[in-house]
Amino acid sequence: xxxxxxxxxxxxxxxxxxxxxxxxxxxxxxxxxxxxxxxxxxxxxxxxxxxxxxxxxxxxxxxxxxxxxxxxxxxxxxxxxxxxxxxxxxxxxxxxxxxxxxxxxxxxxxxx
Amino acid sequence: xxxxxxxxxxxxxxxxxxxxxxxxxxxxxxxxxxxxxxxxxxxxxxxxxxxxxxxxxxxxxxxxxxxxxxxxxxxxxxxxxxxxxxxxxxxxxxxxxxxxxxxxxxxxxx
Numbered sequence: 001x002x003x004x005x006x007x008x009x010x011x012x013x014x015x016x017x018x019x020x021x022x023x024x025x026x027x028x029x030x031x032x033x034x035x036x037x038x039x040x041x042x043x044x045x046x047x048x049x050x051x052x053x054x055x056x057x058x059x060x061x062x063x064x065x066x067x068x069x070x071x072x073x074x075x076x077x078x079x080x081x082x083x084x085x086x087x088x089x090x091x092x093x094x095x096x097x098x099x100x101x102x103x104x105x106x107x108x109x110x111x112x
Numbered sequence: 113x114x115x116x117x118x119x120x121x122x123x124x125x126x127x128x129x130x131x132x133x134x135x136x137x138x139x140x141x142x143x144x145x146x147x148x149x150x151x152x153x154x155x156x157x158x159x160x161x162x163x164x165x166x167x168x169x170x171x172x173x174x175x176x177x178x179x180x181x182x183x184x185x186x187x188x189x190x191x192x193x194x195x196x197x198x199x200x201x202x203x204x205x206x207x208x209x210x211x212x213x214x215x216x217x218x219x220x221x222x
Contacts, residue, residue, distance in 0.1 A: 031209060040200060042116075043213040050209075088155065090211070100145070100211060102155035 006089060006106040014111050019076040021106040023089030024069075030092040032065060034074050037086045037105070046074075046087075081112045114139065116205050116214035124220045130191040133217045137184050137205030143167075144186040145211065146178060149200040158201075161186055193221045 007022045023032070031050045035043040049056045049065045049072065056063045062075040076083055086105040093101060117136045125131050137144050145168075146158040157170040161180035178188045184205075190197055198221045204211040 033210065035213070040216075040218070042202060042215040043204075045210055045212060048210055092209070100157065102147075102157075104154045 006087065006103040008106060009104070010107045010109070012109045012111065013079060015079060015081055017079055017110075019079050019083070019108055019110070021074050021087055021108070023072045023074070023103055025072075025089075025091045025101075025103075026070065027091075027093050029067075032063075032072050033090045033092070033100075034061075034063060034072075035088045035090060037088065039085075043088065076108075079108075079110045081110050084108060084110045116203060116212055118201075118203050118214035118217050120217060121215065122218050122220075124222060125193050126222050127193055127195060129193050130189065131193060131219060133188045133190075133201055133203075133219075135186045135188070135203030135205075135214060137186070137203075138207070138212055141205035141207050141212075142184055143206040144180055144184065145204045145206065146186070146188050147202040147204065148172070149202060149216075150198075155202070158188065190219075195221050197221050 005024050013019050029051055031048055033048045034046040036046055037043045047058045047061055047063050049063050051067055060077045065072045086107050088102050088105045090100045090102045119134045143162045145160040147155050149155045158172055159166055159178050160168040164180045175191045180186045200216045200218050202216045203214045
């Protein structure tokens with residue numbers, strides 16, 4: 001299975017609610033990044049968290065990283081319809097040369 | 113700064129043909145990576161180029177190849193196209209830590 005696996009695969013919430021999605025990975029990482037993709041378009045970088053960081057905030061986004069559990073979570077607070085998209089985590093692994101490995105993504109639908 | 117640009121945005125080819133996709137990274141970025149995205153397989157890493165050298169390669173057949181020019185622009189070539197090559201091909205450029213993606217080229221193989 002893939003290095004990064006997001007959970008849940010799909011999430012449907014009402015506008016104003018919080019959305020939480022999780023990412024698990026298998027090998028040691030340098031950093032982990034979250035991306036958003038709208039309907040088959042390019043990926044937009046949201047936030048990067050380094051392996052020595054535990055939590056990071058950016059606007060309505062909060063990311064946590066637990067390297068002992070090899071997992072990360074992305075929290076979107078006060079969601080909006082415009083947040084409807086697929087969210088991916090990507091790990092920059094430490095073994096070998098640089099390579100990003102993407103998870104399968106969480107499809108978030110925010111209902112107005 | 114201008115973002116990552118990819119051309120063409122859409123492409124229709126037939127089986128057996130070859131295709132070349134182009135990517136212009138963000139100014140100053142020397143690393144360019146290519147990914148294939150399909151509904152069934154998700155986002156899969158193809159290869160990465162850094163300063164005109166292939167630095168990393170994913171698990172794709174030799175029909176997939178790429179190159180990078182001295183101005184960091186990159187091209188990806190797929191020869192002898194198969195129906196399964198229909199996908200969104202994404203290019204990403206990287207500065208220090210973060211990859212920035214282009215809008216992608218959607219390839220349809222008939």
